[in-house]
Amino acid sequence: MLQFILRRIAISAVILVLGSALMYFATINSGDPLQDLRETRAENREQLMEARIRNMNLDLPWWQRYLTWLTGAGKCLVLQCDLGTTRDGANVNSLLLGAAGASLRLVALSVALAIIIGITLGVLSAIRQYSGFDYSITFLAFLFFSLPVFWAAVLLKDFGAIRFNNWMADPQLTTVAMGVIAIVFGLLIASVLGGDIRRQALTFLVTAGVVFAAVFWFDRIGWWRQPALGLPLIIVGGLAALAFFLVLTVGLQHRRILYAGLGTLAVGVVSYFLVQPLIQDPSWGLVLLLALVSAVVGAAIGWFFGGFEKKTSMVVNIGTALAFGFLVFMDQLLRNWAGFLDVAPQGRPIGTIGDARIPSERLEGNFWIEIYNWGVQLILPTIVLTLISIAGYSRYTRASMLETINQDYIRTARSKGLSDRVVYTKHALRNALIPITTIVAFDFAALLGGAVITETIFGWKGLGAIFRDGLNTVDPGPVMAYYLVAGGAAVLMNMLADIAYAFLDPRIRR
């Protein structure tokens, strides 16, 4: 295993170096770095040109310039990066530091979201093969595959930001909109839960009715500007989480764990009132501490009331407790939406161009408003990047899951009387996920490329913007800095995927 990992690292390093040579060569040959100065009429033209030639070392042959860059970049291994200067003499290191964090955060968040949503959709559509749900997911996947990212981003900027802000000023839903929302939810839930046509119709009617009533009520009380979950909704959400974990592990018939989970929820309700004064203006440390406490409490309840299945019971109870805690967190976050609307510039919460955050020294607000201030700007780029890769994940997961379900050992598992739940979660899903690890690596690189597009449209000063400006001015410094981060991240992800693959599937360790 160690040998396998070392070999992968060596190969990746060689590839990274080769890729950098290709990139450097292509970049410096993509145009004339002195173009704008040749056309200028400035009096100090000659001096400007000399300064630029000095900054970019244009008097040296290209391979010497490349070697200079390579040795500088090689020092990154001992954490003393020297990525050279831009054509104006600015230090690339400091340029990169500011940009890389924002972009990598954005991409990592999108990858995580895309993996979770995409794999869930893929598994569901494989289990419900040839259902209405499957066909809709397939069609949507094709649609997102074929959607030009930049076009979708501009559309989203208009609908998700400009029109959303307009709507937020005076939020009112028409009855038609409410009906559409209710029908969409009803169709979705009915086709996921499945069953014969009567059961599906019943599920649809109940869900649509409940959703319509809820949206109508929200609209009446002006929920959109002053949203909150409230204790009843938190309890309903907690029950749903408990049911979800039970269905995944032992099934709803298992009374012992069900009662333990209900006990966890009861403790959660009590602590909801206890922690209220604490979470009015907490810090991240406190939030993490509370999450840890709820996990420990859930684990303890699971342990004491688990009977013969202490481990499963603990998993279910920890999951339920964390979900409950998350709902309480969301409740508090939503309660502060109105406060954020008050401090948002011109009452328009979602920024469209650039980093529209309010600087922290001018922002007066508690912890929650800071979260909004930081997070709201991330929403639209994250949605765009997630949409790019969600289609791929769902298609691959569906194909891989279908292939697994048709294997002989699944038939054996079924024929010895295992329930659908055990067959799907224990036997099929684990094996179906193995090929997905490879796709994550490819996807990460693709998303870093996609960041170039989203950052252009949303006006972010991130990695993509560095690359764009660098390429437009035929300046290898910033371009190579982008390459170093993107390539390094991609190599790292690829290596992790390889190791995970070898770990999951012993056959490929050679």
Next chain:
Amino acid sequence: MNDKPPTSGGDRPEQDRPEVPGSGREGLSPVPAPQDKAAPQDPDTMDEVTDGTSADGAPEIYSVEKNIDLTGKSYSQGQLVRRRFFRHRGAMVSLVALLAITVFAFTSIGYGVIPGWWGKNFWEGALVENMGRPTLQLWPFEAGEYPFGQDNAGKDYFALTMRGTQRSLIVAFTVGILSTIIGTLVGALAGYYRGWVEAILMRVTDLFIVIPLLVMAAVFGKMAGGGIWPLAFLLSVLTWTGLARLVRGEVLSLREREFVAAAEAIGTSSSRIIFKHILPNTIGTIIVSATLAIAATILLESALSFLGWGVRPPDTSLGLLISTYQNSFQTRPWLFWWPGMIILAIALSVNFLGDGLRDAFDPRQNRTAD
């Protein structure tokens, strides 16, 4: 069948039970045995098939065809694929849509010196009428003077969009064909000869995991300088690796098969084995992959043009049109909708086409009947 009590071994499945002698079905034994009634070697049935002569008097004793049912039509592999493809409704609709867009784009404003039937061209400005609103009416259908509206300089937006569609289609199909040829050749060589060709191929493929495709394409697109032909060639150089890897995988398994060993045994040359024996068996993978490459290229090219590294003014392309008018979305949304919808329509129909082809070539995962 079940008119008498089962004999020994009552738990045997039905088809394993021996037939009752004299029932006329005893020949259908589960044990593989010579069952060809017309086979002249079978002593039991010899006198049954030697009863007649054909019209011209020649004996039909040795006729094998006589007892084979020839009423059901049989299909060759190619016919099967064609039938499955034509029955795939999504693929057929997409094919029609794609053909319609292509024909429309090339005939309406013409190509090169060939004139088109649309009266306006994409480079001449005019007086902006009615704020450049589109005059297209769906019901009752009426194209009007400027069906897609006019741009800032009063140019006909329909002609501009059609010109952009032409450019995008040319780039996409050139890249699709070229990268398929390169990918197939390299993949076949790597899979057949292994050795250093394979090593290089795998490392080059790894290279494109490291560099995001869009970024590499951006640098190459900037090198291309805005012309569509250099752009198409440079993009082909970048996009062949996926197919090469697929073809290599197929060739690796095919070269171990008996028919290749047989071909080698009779002294067939390597090139003939690759092109006549192995590659025809990978045609499904190649065609499907080429289709998907075309769809990916449409998106890649328009993204590059949008960012300013693909097709550049004074020429136009769909991505460039969207880029130019992205800020007009609030006031003149049609300038933004038309090119986007056309990119979406092309990419969607090519993707569906690829899906239909995949189902036709590899019907294991779908329900389309033969």
